[in-house]
Amino acid sequence: MADTQENGSGSDSKSARTRRRILDSAAQVLSNKGYAGLRLSDVADLAEVQAPAIYYYFSSREDLIEEVMWSGVAELRKHLEEALDKLPDGTTPLDRFSVAIEEHLRHELDLSNYATASIRNAGQVPQAIRERQVAEENAYGAIWADILRAAQSAGEIRGDIDVHTALMLVFGAMNWTSEWWDPERGDIDDLVSTAKAFILNGLAGS
Amino acid sequence: MADTQENGSGSDSKSARTRRRILDSAAQVLSNKGYAGLRLSDVADLAEVQAPAIYYYFSSREDLIEEVMWSGVAELRKHLEEALDKLPDGTTPLDRFSVAIEEHLRHELDLSNYATASIRNAGQVPQAIRERQVAEENAYGAIWADILRAAQSAGEIRGDIDVHTALMLVFGAMNWTSEWWDPERGDIDDLVSTAKAFILNGLAGS
Amino acid sequence: MADTQENGSGSDSKSARTRRRILDSAAQVLSNKGYAGLRLSDVADLAEVQAPAIYYYFSSREDLIEEVMWSGVAELRKHLEEALDKLPDGTTPLDRFSVAIEEHLRHELDLSNYATASIRNAGQVPQAIRERQVAEENAYGAIWADILRAAQSAGEIRGDIDVHTALMLVFGAMNWTSEWWDPERGDIDDLVSTAKAFILNGLAGS
Amino acid sequence: MADTQENGSGSDSKSARTRRRILDSAAQVLSNKGYAGLRLSDVADLAEVQAPAIYYYFSSREDLIEEVMWSGVAELRKHLEEALDKLPDGTTPLDRFSVAIEEHLRHELDLSNYATASIRNAGQVPQAIRERQVAEENAYGAIWADILRAAQSAGEIRGDIDVHTALMLVFGAMNWTSEWWDPERGDIDDLVSTAKAFILNGLAGS
DNA sequence: GATGAATGAGCTTTCATTCAT
DNA sequence: CATGAATGAAAGCTCATTCAT
Numbered sequence: 056m057a058d059t060q061e062n063g064s065g066s067d068s069k070s071a072r073t074r075r076r077i078l079d080s081a082a083q084v085l086s087n088k089g090y091a092g093l094r095l096s097d098v099a100d101l102a103e104v105q106a107p108a109i110y111y112y113f114s115s116r117e118d119l120i121e122e123v124m125w126s127g128v129a130e131l132r133k134h135l136e137e138a139l140d141k142l143p144d145g146t147t148p149l150d151r152f153s154v155a156i157e158e159h160l161r162h163e164l165d166l167s168n169y170a171t172a173s174i175r176n177a178g179q180v181p182q183a184i185r186e187r188q189v190a191e192e193n194a195y196g197a198i199w200a201d202i203l204r205a206a207q208s209a210g211e212i213r214g215d216i217d218v219h220t221a222l223m224l225v226f227g228a229m230n231w232t233s234e235w236w237d238p239e240r241g242d243i244d245d246l247v248s249t250a251k252a253f254i255l256n257g258l259a260g261s
Numbered sequence: 262m263a264d265t266q267e268n269g270s271g272s273d274s275k276s277a278r279t280r281r282r283i284l285d286s287a288a289q290v291l292s293n294k295g296y297a298g299l300r301l302s303d304v305a306d307l308a309e310v311q312a313p314a315i316y317y318y319f320s321s322r323e324d325l326i327e328e329v330m331w332s333g334v335a336e337l338r339k340h341l342e343e344a345l346d347k348l349p350d351g352t353t354p355l356d357r358f359s360v361a362i363e364e365h366l367r368h369e370l371d372l373s374n375y376a377t378a379s380i381r382n383a384g385q386v387p388q389a390i391r392e393r394q395v396a397e398e399n400a401y402g403a404i405w406a407d408i409l410r411a412a413q414s415a416g417e418i419r420g421d422i423d424v425h426t427a428l429m430l431v432f433g434a435m436n437w438t439s440e441w442w443d444p445e446r447g448d449i450d451d452l453v454s455t456a457k458a459f460i461l462n463g464l465a466g467s
Numbered sequence: 468m469a470d471t472q473e474n475g476s477g478s479d480s481k482s483a484r485t486r487r488r489i490l491d492s493a494a495q496v497l498s499n500k501g502y503a504g505l506r507l508s509d510v511a512d513l514a515e516v517q518a519p520a521i522y523y524y525f526s527s528r529e530d531l532i533e534e535v536m537w538s539g540v541a542e543l544r545k546h547l548e549e550a551l552d553k554l555p556d557g558t559t560p561l562d563r564f565s566v567a568i569e570e571h572l573r574h575e576l577d578l579s580n581y582a583t584a585s586i587r588n589a590g591q592v593p594q595a596i597r598e599r600q601v602a603e604e605n606a607y608g609a610i611w612a613d614i615l616r617a618a619q620s621a622g623e624i625r626g627d628i629d630v631h632t633a634l635m636l637v638f639g640a641m642n643w644t645s646e647w648w649d650p651e652r653g654d655i656d657d658l659v660s661t662a663k664a665f666i667l668n669g670l671a672g673s
Numbered sequence: 674m675a676d677t678q679e680n681g682s683g684s685d686s687k688s689a690r691t692r693r694r695i696l697d698s699a700a701q702v703l704s705n706k707g708y709a710g711l712r713l714s715d716v717a718d719l720a721e722v723q724a725p726a727i728y729y730y731f732s733s734r735e736d737l738i739e740e741v742m743w744s745g746v747a748e749l750r751k752h753l754e755e756a757l758d759k760l761p762d763g764t765t766p767l768d769r770f771s772v773a774i775e776e777h778l779r780h781e782l783d784l785s786n787y788a789t790a791s792i793r794n795a796g797q798v799p800q801a802i803r804e805r806q807v808a809e810e811n812a813y814g815a816i817w818a819d820i821l822r823a824a825q826s827a828g829e830i831r832g833d834i835d836v837h838t839a840l841m842l843v844f845g846a847m848n849w850t851s852e853w854w855d856p857e858r859g860d861i862d863d864l865v866s867t868a869k870a871f872i873l874n875g876l877a878g879s
Numbered sequence: 880g881a882t883g884a885a886t887g888a889g890c891t892t893t894c895a896t897t898c899a900t
Numbered sequence: 901c902a903t904g905a906a907t908g909a910a911a912g913c914t915c916a917t918t919c920a921t
Contacts, residue, residue, distance in 0.1 A: 069905085070904075070905070073905080073906090087385075088297060088385060089295045089296060089297050089298070089382075089384075089385040090295060090297070090298065091294060091295055091296075091297035091298030091299075092295070092296065092297030092298075092385060093297075094889090094890070094891090095890080095891065095892090096889090096890080096891095104906075104907090105906070105907055105908075106891085106892090106907095107891095107892075107893080107894090107906080107907065107908080108905080108906055108907070110891090110892070110893080111904090111905065111906065115891085115892085116891065116892090175384060175385075176295075177440065178295075178381060178440050179293075179294060179295040179298060179381075216455065216458070216459075217451075217455060220447075220451075220452065220455050221455070221459065223437065223438070223441045223442075224434040224437075224438075224455070224456060224459050225434075226437060227433045227434040227435070227436065227437025227438065227440075228430040228431075228433040228434040228437075229433070230433065230437060231429065231430075231432060231433025231434075231436060231437060232429070232430075232433065234383060234384050234433075235429045236429070241426075245423075245426075246426065249422065249423060249426050249427070249430070250430060252422070252463075253422075253427065253430050253463040253464065254463065256462055256463045256464075256465070257458075257459040257460065257462045257463030258459065258462075259462070275880095276880080279880090300914090300915070300916090301915075301916065301917090302914095302915075302916090310881080310882095311881070311882055311883085312882095312915090312916085312917090313881075313882065313883085313916095313917080313918080313919090314880080314881055314882075316916095316917075316918085317880065317881070321916085321917085322915095322916065322917090481901095482901080485901090499797075500709065500797060501707045501708060501709055501710070501794075501796075501797040502707060502709075502710065503706060503707050503708075503709035503710030503711075504707070504708065504709030504710075504797060506893090506894070506895090507894080507895065507896090508893095508894075508895090516902085517902070517903055517904085518894095518895085518896090518903095519896080519897080519898090519902075519903065519904090520901080520902055520903075522895095522896075522897085523901065523902075527895085527896085528895065528896090587796060587797075588707075589852065590793060590852050591705075591706060591707040591710060591793075628867065628870075628871075629863075629867060632859075632863075632864065632867045632868075633867070633871065635849065635850070635853045635854070636846040636849075636850075636867070636868060636871050637846075638849060639845045639846040639847070639848065639849025639850065639852075640842040640843075640845040640846040640849075641845070642845065642849060643841065643842075643844060643845025643846075643848060643849060644841070644842075644845065646795065646796050646845075647841045648841070653838075657835075657838075658838065661834065661835060661838045661839070661842070662842060664834075664875075665834075665839065665842050665875040665876065666875065668874055668875045668876075668877070669870075669871040669872065669874045669875030670871065670874075671874070687884085688883075688884070691884085691885090712910090712911070712912090713911080713912065713913090714910090714911080714912095722885075722886090723885070723886055723887075724886095724912085724913090725885080725886065725887080725912095725913075725914080725915090726884080726885055726886070728912095728913070728914080729883090729884065729885065733912085733913085734912065734913090
């Protein structure tokens with residue numbers, strides 16, 4: 056599944072499908088080899104096209120990578136927003152938080168090379184590429200921060216904790232999973248419940 | 262300090278000092294540009310030598326990088342072992358754990374390009390380089406696992422938690438700090454105490 | 468006018484007009500960028516067609532360029548022949564020569580990208596393209612040589628001068644104008660009269 | 674001789690000789706194939722080095738070409754200045770002019786790929802490269818203009834002629850020779866004397 | 880010990896050209 | 901007639917690496 060996800064929806068003309076294949080391949084290579092290690096020829100091989108065909112769809116290597124990095128976070132956000140929207144009206148902030156943790160982890164580990172590509176390369180990509188991604192990250196972070204603040208107001212988590220620092224520690228614990236978690240050896244349900252317990256206890260505290 | 266740390270001690274002949282400068286520079290470049298993004302010419306510039314001079318000290322680019330990656334973790338372990346050895350005999354596992362968190366964070370953020378280089382590039386480095394680093398990581402992880410298990414036996418943290426998963430979540434929260442924490446804007450003491458509270462509560466749980 | 472000239476006449480079906488537009492555009496690009504610098508995509512943009520459409524009218528890039536280079540001189544010759552034919556029967560060789568100078572200059576500077584394309588790229592085009600152009604050039608040169616020899620016989624210009632060398636010096640003075648003369652800043656009538664005086668005196672001599 | 678000229682003088686260390694060989698080769702290729710047609714691999718073949726070696730001496734293709742274009746005119750000027758300096762004090766402007774014609778032609782035809790490269794590609798090179806060359810051209814043109822004005826003051830040539838236009842016609846006649854004159858078939862002394870007669874008569878006039 | 884000089888492999892990118900539609 | 905899609909070949913350029921000095 057991890058290798059065949061579709062990014063976004065939309066038309067599926069032959070042209071659109073080729074573009075998608077290139078983008079998917081780039082996400083996978085980026086995720087494995089890193090920004091500087093991504094070679095267009097590897098992307099092309101995976102996408103089953105010749106390397107110059109990439110230039111029919113993207114104006115440069117940077118352009119292609121930018122779109123992967125940007126849509127990695129965008130997709131994560133869309134995913135989360137949809138999940139939160141489905142919750143019944145009276146759901147408590149802490150329950151919403153719990154859902155967010157689950158969605159983030161499942162999307163990162165189960166579905167998306169885009170997410171892992173974004174996460175792993177955030178620190179290595181040149182400034183020009185970084186900017187649009189940062190905008191998306193801020194939007195994504197804002198959703199989490201809102202939930203966290205609501206939980207604080209509701210007294211569900213400690214009030215003395217700095218929201219930004221807390222969020223970053225939580226993201227750290229979650230994002231790092233893609234570095235060590237092996238889908239072949241672990242059960243994702245176990246991971247999700249352990250992570251939830253760790254994080255919620257960490258923030259609820261005594 | 263972060264840019265001028267010395268890795269290990271030992272002889273300080275001119276030759277040894279040049280070697281150290283090259284290694285330090287490689288750690289810094291590796292930390293910023295990633296494995297594939299490291300260019301020997303950048304390392305040479307930082308170390309103030311000519312690029313071919315690197316070959317006098319290291320037999321190849323891979324060799325140089327391997328040493329950085331490997332000593333990043335080795336250094337972290339030495340650091341931790343020394344700190345733990347200094348603790349009085351009766352120190353509880355949980356207190357030892359608390360000290361470990363503090364040492365890991367301070368070393369990563371304050372002292373060492375080696376540590377961040379190791380952490381950031383663990384997933385992108387080729388297998389050949391990875392192996393020795395993995396051995397070091399296992400040794401380092403074993404120290405943490407011992408403490409954790411002792412704490413579990415002592416009933417200081419929950420017994421239902423899987424030690425390996427817990428450890429990885431903790432490492433995630435800590436390692437990710439190097440991606441977002443800005444020494445210019447935050448106080449490291451605050452970060453350390455927030456991280457300790459988050460992690461210890463997360464594992465103690467209700 | 469210089470950018471919209473039509474080369475030759477003939478059928479004006481939509482197809483023929485598109486072909487003409489492509490040829491005109493090629494002449495202009497060739498004139499500005501040179502043989503190796505001509506890109507079909509530039510020609511296509513100027514002609515307002517898609518690049519592959521060019522292949523409907525010309526079997527290759529070389530083919531297209533050959534036609535421009537060849538018709539550049541052909542057109543110059545047709546132009547000159549018409550002008551000479553209009554002269555009254557008794558016109559002296561020297562007067563015919565004077566008319567030739569004027570026609571050549573006006574056509575080159577005022578009317579035709581084809582002429583400048585031919586002139587500027589004569590030395591850089593591959594042999595295969597060159598041949599047909601050389602044939603045209605010889606025919607064109609023959610007209611000039613005839614006039615010059617007649618003038619020599621009539622004693623209107625020096626007899627000791629080598630006709631071929633003289634002709635080449637004259638062509639040089641004229642052809643070079645397209646490299647330096649700026650229609651925005653100079654008056655073409657002034658240029659024509661100065662050039663006539665220079666050339667005719669140069670050949671008449673003392 | 675044309676293929677083996679040395680450009681400028683100076684040290685002849687091995688390194689300097691390689692640099693010179695690359696520059697000489699570039700001048701020759703530029704002269705034959707034009708700006709867009711110059712391939713570094715052709716230059717490298719002629720210079721008997723591998724293509725990337727060029728980058729040891731020049732930072733880019735443009736850089737290399739700029740130096741050829743610029744030094745083509747610079748060399749021409751140096752050549753001319755030296756010849757004029759050798760003339761006895763009382764030499765008339767017209768005699769100086771005559772010497773200038775001779776030096777220009779001989780240098781262009783006999784000695785220098787640099788000169789022909791500069792002349793042929795002046796119109797096709799991008800603006801960035803052009804600028805430095807234009808400066809040199811102006812300096813070179815100023816020498817000629819000075820002589821011409823002096824001759825006008827001395828009444829040696831017509832007073833009604835525009836100096837700039839005249840100069841351009843003269844340069845045209847001379848520069849064009851490299852397009853048609855074949856050293857195998859013609860005698861350069863004949864060409865020089867014919868050209869002198871043509872130009873001087875052209876400007877002296879009746 | 881260290882460097883100037885050079886190379887070979889491999890990268891991104893461009894471009895003429897083809898072909899199914 | 902014309903175009904969207906794609907390719908093969910080759911270009912400029914970068915970089916790790918070598919080697920004589």
